[in-house]
Amino acid sequence: MSYLEYNTKYVPTGLRKVLHLNWPIILLLIAVASAGFLMLYSVAGGSMTPWVEPQMERFALGMVLMIIVAMVPIWFWRNMAFLAYGGSMVLLLGVEFFGEVRMGAQRWIDIGFMRLQPSELTKITLVMFLAAYYDWLPNKKTSHPLWVILPVIFILAPTMLVLNQPDLGTALLLMIGGATVMFLAGVHWAYFATVVGGGVAAIVAVFQSRGAPWQLLKDYQYRRIDTFLDPANDPLGAGYHITQAKIALGSGGWTGRGFMQGTQSRLNFLPEKHTDFIFTTLAEEFGFVGAFTLLVLYLLIVLFCIISAMGNRDRFASLLTLGIAMTFFLFFSVNMAMVTGLAPVVGVPLPLVSYGGSAMLVLLVAFGLVQSAHIHRPR
């Protein structure tokens, strides 16, 4: 029995919960999604099909799901955490054995009415499960090695499965998201210092292993690393995406080329212009002003989550809110770093803007959890 359940008399009930939703976050989400609709309309050549309409439908569905999740008390979700984690692990294993191979990677599973990408789901369920774990764990055990190894295993298990698909981007996001929850829960600095040191050593090892019989990464991943280091090397091959993306971005200038006037995306020089590279279209058509505005909107969403979490004395709720905020942050910052040439192209969509069903639904459900945490915070 948690502290929360004894302090619920001030928690709103029934429809009054609606008044206590975190409305700034909802408005920001709508603003960002609208920017997404605009861009999808533009890359389709000024058409609602094939992307805007389904995207809007899914956003509406996602918002409804978000409200429903928000209405449910947060302790119910805490109790569901283990189940959710277990379920997503089962799905990941399902992908391993029954998944569809698309664009060279095995990421999707067909569950009848839609195709699900379990790795998307796992990003949230992992954070949820870790938050529940630290809510359960007494404070003084947090940095005890035994109780540190356990969450590391919880993190590595899905990470390995995702890495095997292969999906390097999501694997990194899972690791960083999980580690963030551990960090927020108060695990000792020394562990993180050790991991970072180990990470640097691992990078060195990865590069040393290249061409050796014990090569650690796939060839295409090495090539992506090469391309990242010098995209000009192979402008029509591996470096094509990033070179074209940078041209689109840079040619946007201060105020952009105008809505629907971006030549790079309209003429298909941009790859995956409606998914991972949609930010370049926005930057090309609305320039620095538009791109920076979107960045600020994203940052505001994260900030409102942090504020909400800091005002929440429930350990599970605040850890969950912060973990989701970090996952969200990782999404857009990695995507933007990727298309601006600051990070390798790892296949991370721009949240709420890129076309994609399961990613958006999962994200909005996650924000439903954030809202639930906000509504049901102890007063």
Add this chain to the structure above:
Amino acid sequence: MKRPPKDIISSARMVSRRALVMGGLQLGVVGALGWRLQSMQVEQADQFRLLAEENRINIRLLPPSRGMIFDRNGIAIAANEQNYRVVMVREDAGDVGEVLAKLTEIVEIDPDDLSRAMQEMQRRSPFVPVTIADRLSWEDVAQINLNTPALPGIQAEVGLSRVYPWGADLAHVVGYVGPVSDYDLSRIDDTDPLLQIPKFQIGKTGAENKLERTLRGSAGTRRIEVNAAGRIMRELDRQEGDPGKDIQLTLDSRLQSYVQARLDGESAGAVVIDLENGDLRAIASAPAFDPNLFVRGISVPDWTSLNEDKYRPLAAKAVQGTYPPGSTFKMVTVMAAMEAGLVAPDETVYCPGFTDVFNIRFHCWKRGGHGNIDLHESLKQSCDCYYYEIAQRVGIDKMAEMARKLGLGVRHDLPLSAVAEGLAPDKEWKARVRGEEWRIGDTVNASIGQGYVLSSPLQLAVMTARIATGREVTPRLIRLIDGVEQPTGLGDSLGLNENMLRRIRASMEDVCNHRRGTAYGSRITDDAHKMAGKTGTSQVRRITPEERAAGVTKNEDLPWERRDHALFVGYAPYDNPRYAVSVVVEHGGGGSRAAAPIARDILLQAQYGGPPPLEAYPAGVRDKIAEQQRRIEARIPPGAKGRNRV
């Protein structure tokens, strides 16, 4: 598990502290992203915008239509023909195999073409039209258009291709076009971007080649916006090029056709010059080839047969072939001597049938000799000894000088492939090229157009034209370029003695019209169109003393390539010269028998502008001639195949 309140407070504090650290880190990352965006979009914007422009704009060339070539009457001899082809766009076709199967039911398509097209389609982007079949008939195109709904992705297109309506008759003059090759590019210094277009057609030989720049025109350009796959999205602007300029030649395609037909069966060359302006009315080389074969891309068996034919159909013998002029050179020898004042017209030379020069015996063609013989008789009967004698008096240098004055041994500037320079040898030449001293025997050989002397049919025709007019007639092949008249070739007076020229012409008249003249058998009996000329028979081998002792073998008994060349030069009408002609029949035997009849027929045809009446021929040969005229008329292609322009 229930937490003590103290635990809750410290836990919340810890989370808040660490949340602030996380927020700080995130702010830092966002700052870095913002800075990156600023540096790319604000600072380097111009540079990236330039790259974007380069990305999207492509310049395509618009090939100009090639200029046409007409004959003097405005009949097309090189034209552009609309050519129907069928192309397929893979992405529109759906099931490529099925559509192609239907297409082959409608029109007949070569299986090789089909498999080549299939391969190309697989290689190219799905929206690139690939040619399935070329040079379809209008009926086929109509069939395809009728069945359009059943043939998705199939389109009939119209292009231009070069066509030579006169086929082989003008092959050596006009030449042919073909796709530009790497070899062409390495050989010609031309930066025209059109040449970079794959399979762009350029002139390969003849006038098509020499007048390439005029005929080609200049490319237009089209700036188009393309997408990443190269698909054309829209045209930004278009600048039309200049079509190639039309050219009118001096040739008379009708006469040319006649001459080609008349030379049929021989390996020969003939040239007809209009004496009023130097216009070349016909330049014929036989056998010829069909230039249309080359435009389509000649097949290996065709090429092999053209190349291995001992009659060399590909050689333009009329301008490119050089032959010892034989007795047709005698006018040069005698004119050189007379101009130098070393021989008087009435002076006689004794011909015993041979002349000994420093212990070397030079024979006259007539074993018994001509006895006492003067200028007139020596030309008429073509006595050799007369020329052996006067050549020794005048010397080779003066002879060479006269030869060049008359147009031998000089390259005439015509827009044709490989116009031969020939050779009018002199002492300086032999010293320079052979490194030997000139011998008197060389002079004696040269006096009758043997030895080192070489000339082309074109040069012989020019020589005849100059003797007939006394003017420096220069051959002209191009009459108009883009409607602009080109300078005519009726030159200034050569400054030769008129009396001498009259005597030479009179002798040439007797060659044809006197009973004892060498070309009497080929005379023209119609006085208004009378011909004057000179026969020539040039040896391609030495007759050894043994052969001579054994009685010289008759020409007909020798293998073809060792027989004598037959030559004839002439002009008509004698009283008012209008046309000069030269005929060389390779290994044809005697000039009077093999070459003179051809020259006579050509001159008659030229003067009458068509088949002459039989009355122009001696009574004894009229039946034969009538038969010949019928044969040739049947062979000449119908005259107005091309489009009339003038």
